[in-house]
Amino acid sequence: MLKQSLNLKLSQKLSPQQIQLMKMIQLPTQAFEQRLKQEIEENPALESGKEQEETYEENYDDYADEGNESIAADDINIDEYLSDDDIPSYKLQANNYSADDEDREVPYEGGLSFHQSLINQLNTFTLNDEEYAIAEFLVGSINDNGYLRRDTIDIVDDLAFTQNIFVDENKVDDILYEVVQKLEPTGVGARDLKECLIIQLEAKNPTKSVELAIKILETAFDAFVKKHYDKLLAKFDIVEEDLKLAIKEVEKLNPKPGGAVVGNSKIAEQVVPDFTIRISDGELELLLNSRNAPELHISREYNNMLKGYQEAKIKTKSQKDAVQFIKQKLDSAKWFIDAIKQRQQxxxxxxxxxxxxxxxxxxTGDESKLKPMILKDVAEKIDMDISTVSRVANSKYCSTPYGTKLVKEFFSESMKNDQGEDISTREIKSILKTVIENEDKKKPLTDDKLSAHLKEKGYLIARRTVAKYREQLDIPVARLRKEI
Structure with a gap:
């Protein structure tokens, strides 16, 4: 049996404008500038004050007609023309920003791509058409790190299906070893790390240390990787000094030969600080990048169009449609200006x-002075949601007297020391890093010993917590920190 009923309930929903505002708050300076440019291009009722002023300076005589001038949004009262809703002031004023208005373009790095560089080098070899096609196919199969991660049999099949080239595995391997692996940077075209390092060593002058390093990699690679130095000393019947020199030769090599070339044609990354903190007379001064505080206003042309509608005695359907379009654009421009102001605040x-x-x-710049602070602490002080603080912290940079830092770097959890005082986890990580740097590299400290060491200093940290902090600092386990 079907039954209808009427229920009344309250629910919270975000409007499209609120969603757009949250997205704008999250944008860093460069992305915000792109969003601003897009809005100005899409909404003819919205104009940039800076651009308009420059136009007047350069072409003042060309603007004899006052109808083309721009006016402040305060001068527009839509109620005079349309009385279906109230439109407040559009005027936007911004303070608290630094004088860094100069336009900056993101630079591009020059140079060939990694794969194009390899293709160009193939022209220096004497190859027939078939050999060149095989070499070119092999180069195309190399990844950005410089490795060939495909089996020879798969390459043979692909050559047959896609290039109509029928060869055996030996032919492909010959081209790989005699041509592709001879290309620069040395080590490119290797199947794995072991082969990559050996190729680079074989290209060096054959000194005693180089020859020993090759022998170690060829016959005892696992022991070398796991740093079982005692086994290596016994296996090759050498002294510690010989092993140390061989290890130094390996440490000079590049495990990712393609990494030195990849990215030459990409945009050079550039951090634009959203905030600047300065020390003036012993006090901190906060400045907002002026590129986050643009001057915007409404075009006078749209005001004149509304005046024309008001003065017209006979209002046609096309005029009514036009004024609805104008009102829509004015509402959109007003919201965008208000959103920018709210973003700045x-x-x-x-x-x-x-x-x-x-x-x-x-x-002071002393990390030990960094107080424990989480998103909730800031959100409670400014009476905003935690998600809003997170949007500001995760994507914004701040220029300080001690370098440019992500805002989220100022946050850290708290732990108690043996005296019951709250200390920042950043401080603990700093101490942990110092302890590891000063340890005996022949006998590096395990996580258990690091935990005991920190407890002696008054920091009650469990072994699992030490392991977590060590991984966050990108510090390997004790076995991999061992040195001879």
Whole structure:
């Protein structure tokens, strides 16, 4: 049996405008500039104040007609033309930003791509058409690190199906060893790390240390990787000094030969700080990058179009459609300007609170002065949601007297020392790093011993926590830190 009923309930939903605002807050400076440019291009009612002023300076005489001038949004009262809703002021004023208005373009690095460089080198070899086609196919199968990760039989099959070239595995291997693996950078075309290192060693002058290093990699690679130095000394009947020199030869090699070339044609990464913190007369000063605070206004042309609608005695359907379009664009422009203003306020309020909470650290640069601080602490102080603080922290950079840092680097969890005081996990990581740097590399400290060492210093850290912090610092386990 079907039954209808009426229920009344309250629910919270985000409007499209709120979603767009949250996305704008998350944008770093460069991405925000792109978003701003896109909005100006799509909305003819929105104009950049800076661009308009420059146009007036350069072509002032060409603007004799006042109808083409831009006006501040305060001068527009849509209620005079359309009375179905209220439109407040559009005027946007921004303070608290630094004078870094100069336009900067992201530079591009020059040079050939990795694979194109290898193809060009093939022209230096004397090859017939079939051999060149095989070599070119092999080069195309090399990954960005410089390795050939495909089996020879698979390459033979692909040559037959895609290139109509029928050869056996020996032929492909000959081209690989005699041509492809002779290309620069040395080590390219190797099947694995062991082969890559041996190729590079064989290209060196055959000294005693180089020859020993080749022999070790060829016959005792696993023992070498696991740093079982005692086994190597016994197997090759050598002294520690000989093994040490052989290891130094291997350490000079490049395990990713393609990495030195890949990326030459990519955009050079450039960090643009969203905030700047300065020390002035012993006090901290926070500045917002001026590129986050553009001057925007409404075009006078749209105001004149609305005036024309008001003065027209007979209003046609096309005029009504036009004024609806104008109103839609004005509403959109008004919201965008308000959203930018709210974005600026959110960024400044959030960063000001972070700066105040980490004042001691920012004045000294001493990481031990970094106070424990999580997103919730900042959110409670500024009465905003944790997700808003997270959006500011995760994607913004701040220029400080001690370098440019991600805002999220100012955050850290807290732990208690043996005196019951709250200390930052960043401080513990710094101490852990120092302990590992000063350890005896012949007998590096295990995680258990590191935990005991920290407890002696007053930091009650479990072994699992030490292992977690060590991994976050990209420090390998004790066995891999061992040196002869």
């Amino acid at each position: 959110t960024l400044m309020v959030t960063m000001s609170t972070i700066m105040d909470m980490q004042k001691e650290y920012l004045l």
